[in-house]
Amino acid sequence: MRRYSAFAIAREGLRYHQGWERAWASPEPKKRYDAIVVGAGGHGLATAFYLGKNHGITNVAVIEKGWLGGGNTGRNTTIIRSNYLQDPSAAIYEKSRSLYETMSQDVNMNVMFSPRGVIMLAQTHHEVRGYQRTAHANALQGVETTFIGPQKVKELVPIINLEGPRYPVLGGLWQPRGGTARHDAVAWGYARACSAMGMDIIQNCAVTGIETEGGQVKAVNTTKGRIETGKLALVVAGHSSDLAQMAGFRLPIESVALQALVSEPIKPCMDVVVMANTVHGYMSQSDKGEMVIGGGTDHYNNYTQRGSFHHIEETVRALVETFPMISRLKMLRQWGGIVDMTGDRSPLISKTPVGGIFVNCGWGTGGFKAIPGSGWAMAELVAKGEPGPLAADFGIERFREGRFIDESVAAGVAH
Amino acid sequence: MLILTCPCCGIAADETELENGGEAHLKRATVGSSDEAFEAYLFDRANPKGVHFERWRHAYGCGKWFLAARDTVTLEVYATYSGQTPEPPADVVKAIKAKRPDWEGTA
Numbered sequence: 001m002r003r004y005s006a007f008a009i010a011r012e013g014l015r016y017h018q019g020w021e022r023a024w025a026s027p028e029p030k031k032r033y034d035a036i037v038v039g040a041g042g043h044g045l046a047t048a049f050y051l052g053k054n055h056g057i058t059n060v061a062v063i064e065k066g067w068l069g070g071g072n073t074g075r076n077t078t079i080i081r082s083n084y085l086q087d088p089s090a091a092i093y094e095k096s097r098s099l100y101e102t103m104s105q106d107v108n109m110n111v112m113f114s115p116r117g118v119i120m121l122a123q124t125h126h127e128v129r130g131y132q133r134t135a136h137a138n139a140l141q142g143v144e145t146t147f148i149g150p151q152k153v154k155e156l157v158p159i160i161n162l163e164g165p166r167y168p169v170l171g172g173l174w175q176p177r178g179g180t181a182r183h184d185a186v187a188w189g190y191a192r193a194c195s196a197m198g199m200d201i202i203q204n205c206a207v208t209g210i211e212t213e214g215g216q217v218k219a220v221n222t223t224k225g226r227i228e229t230g231k232l233a234l235v236v237a238g239h240s241s242d243l244a245q246m247a248g249f250r251l252p253i254e255s256v257a258l259q260a261l262v263s264e265p266i267k268p269c270m271d272v273v274v275m276a277n278t279v280h281g282y283m284s285q286s287d288k289g290e291m292v293i294g295g296g297t298d299h300y301n302n303y304t305q306r307g308s309f310h311h312i313e314e315t316v317r318a319l320v321e322t323f324p325m326i327s328r329l330k331m332l333r334q335w336g337g338i339v340d341m342t343g344d345r346s347p348l349i350s351k352t353p354v355g356g357i358f359v360n361c362g363w364g365t366g367g368f369k370a371i372p373g374s375g376w377a378m379a380e381l382v383a384k385g386e387p388g389p390l391a392a393d394f395g396i397e398r399f400r401e402g403r404f405i406d407e408s409v410a411a412g413v414a415h
Numbered sequence: 416m417l418i419l420t421c422p423c424c425g426i427a428a429d430e431t432e433l434e435n436g437g438e439a440h441l442k443r444a445t446v447g448s449s450d451e452a453f454e455a456y457l458f459d460r461a462n463p464k465g466v467h468f469e470r471w472r473h474a475y476g477c478g479k480w481f482l483a484a485r486d487t488v489t490l491e492v493y494a495t496y497s498g499q500t501p502e503p504p505a506d507v508v509k510a511i512k513a514k515r516p517d518w519e520g521t522a
């Protein structure tokens with residue numbers, strides 16, 4: 001793999017950009033791999049990357065039914081933060097956020113990580129108390145957040161309306177090193193780095209069946225034939241129940257649609273990410289100038305990658321109250337993704353009833369921020385067969401044992 | 416916009432009038448059940464791509480619970496029926512099979 005650098009841009013500039021290589025190879029699948037990852041979203045690709053980088057396992061295939069990053073990884077609003085309440089969450093999300101700081105160097109691709117700061121608005125007294133509690137929890141966990149008053153919110157976000165009639169802004173939870181990154185580049189960067197380690201990225205290849213023998217995984221059947229493996233990582237987000245069914249077990253997961261939309265590009269007007277959980281909306285401005293907007297999920301099981309229109313209406317209504325200047329903005333695009341929800345709104349990084357099969361899912365509405373940390377933890381689980389400290393609390397057995405990692409309050413809105 | 420006809424009051428209700436109550440026909444775990452049975456009842460879900468039996472409440476209408484057979488891929492509603500039904504009734508299964516001959520039934 002030829003490295004990307006300022007020098008490479010200059011060199012290619014002098015020869016009409018004809019020397020750029022393909023970013024990753026597209027081989028036909030081999031008969032057998034040491035490990036197969038299903039799903040080339042951020043979490044699957046990061047799992048493969050750290051299998052190679054941290055554990056030296058490179059005879060790996062990443063199998064994707066569509067195109068790389070075409071799932072939620074390419075559909076999300078890219079908010080990165082680690083201001084969760086519970087200790088296991090803080091550990092993995094902060095690990096992840098800190099890996100984003102060096103990801104461009106680690107994978108030699110500019111992922112445009114922009115730690116511009118994230119504010120979660122407190123618009124009820126209940127929320128004020130909740131976020132003060134989170135700020136204290138974060139201080140103990142070593143995650144840098146502070147609770148700020150309304151005047152500081154206004155300084156950071158001049159376009160905000162503090163005096164909303166129903167939900168005035170009473171303060172906010174501020175994480176200065178939270179921010180955004182370029183979602184496609186995250187997927188492409190990992191894919192390129194995996195390919196350079198000799199792994200096979202196989203797109204347009206759906207897994208259609210899973211073969212087991214004596215409670216142990218043996219092979220997967222795909223639209224490009226049968227492929228054997230001893231270790232199978234299912235990292236397919238909203239499609240996890242489907243793959244689990246192929247392997248003969250159920251998961252504590254429900255799939256629902258989550259939508260986002262972007263406006264026409266406008267001049268820079270907001271250089272932080274603002275989330276308003278009580279009124280169900282959040283917004284940031286992309287480097288192109290578009291306002292990137294998201295809200296809540298639909299409430300019924302759905303695989304259509306479309307959402308219900310009334311959710312857009314609710315989100316936009318809330319944001320117009322909060323940012324009156326956007327009331328005449330035109331929206332350019334709207335889309336949906338199928339997100340994988342668990343009961344406690346925390347993910348699964350877990351062994352399964354079938355030997356050699358591992359799942360990484362349940363990131364729901366907020367897993368973009370978790371991609372590098374999740375890949376790190378999942379690779380360790382797949383390589384060693386047992387979870388390391390980051391993943392240990394996220395096993396499926398927590399539901400049987402009543403050890404929930406309850407983030408359902410902290411994550412009141414989808415992000 | 417999803418529209419379900421409430422079998423209790425007969426109104427064709429828009430999804431904003433309804434609340435979803437998750438998978439229907441689950442076997443309730445109770446006193447004396449194993450931990451696994453409780454886990455399955457409380458958390459494990461079929462979450463199928465395709466035919467889904469589910470509970471709905473006509474929350475902003477008559478307030479009653481009812482059941483629906485709906486496709487999670489096409490969003491087609493095959494039938495709505497009484498909440499006091501322990502298993503998918505024969506006529507509902509027939510209505511689904513008529514439109515989805517490949518459907519293999521519930522797992």
Ligand SMILES: Cc1cc2nc3c(=O)[nH]c(=O)nc-3n(C[C@H](O)[C@H](O)[C@H](O)COP(=O)(O)OP(=O)(O)OC[C@H]3O[C@@H](n4cnc5c(N)ncnc54)[C@H](O)[C@@H]3O)c2cc1C
Pocket residue numbers: 038039040041042043044063064065066067068069070071072073074075076077078079080205206207208235236237238239243258259260294335336337338339361363364365366367368369370414415
């Ligand atoms: C609208 C929206 C906004 C969001 N906003 C944020 C945000 O601001 N911040 C944040 O942190 N998170 C956000 N999220 C959540 C985040 O996008 C996801 O948690 C994360 O991208 C999940 O990554 P993944 O790799 O697990 O799944 P995906 O990227 O969905 O990848 C799974 C892949 O598996 C493939 N697959 C499925 N079935 C098969 C099969 N049978 N065979 C082969 N391949 C298969 C799919 O095609 C897909 O590419 C948002 C999500 C949505 C939908």
Ligand SMILES: [Zn+2]
Pocket residue numbers: 421422423424425426473476477478479
């Ligand atoms: Zn009714």
